[in-house]
Amino acid sequence: MPLHGLLGKAATTVVTGAVGAAAYDLARTAYAKSSPRDTAVVLTSWGLRGTRRAEAAAENARLAVADVVAEAKGRIGEEVTPPGAADAGHAHEH
Secondary structure (H helix, E strand, C coil): CHHHHHHHHHHHHHHHHHHHHHHHHHHHHHHHHCCHHHHHHHHHHHHHHHHHHHHHHHHHHHHHHHHHHHHHHHHCCCCCCCCCCCCCCCCCCC
16 A cells, blocks of 8 residues: 555656646746847736736725725715715815
8 A cells, every 4th residue: 555655646746746846847948939139028917917916906906895894884884985975184275
């Protein structure tokens, strides 16, 4: 039985190594075919897309929490301020 577990772990290690080697070869080939500038542009575009998705997710989370808080305030009888009507918290005018 211990031999079976050892062979399973060895097979997993071999597969992981093969996948890693294939990914490394693919990245090296892609880098060799493109200029460093092209690589920088692609990586920057991926970063911008990721940032935009993160901003959208954060906004959705903020709105979901605001809905929960508003519903909770309504259930305990507190007055709920309409969206956008909250006081800015400072006395000067804009």
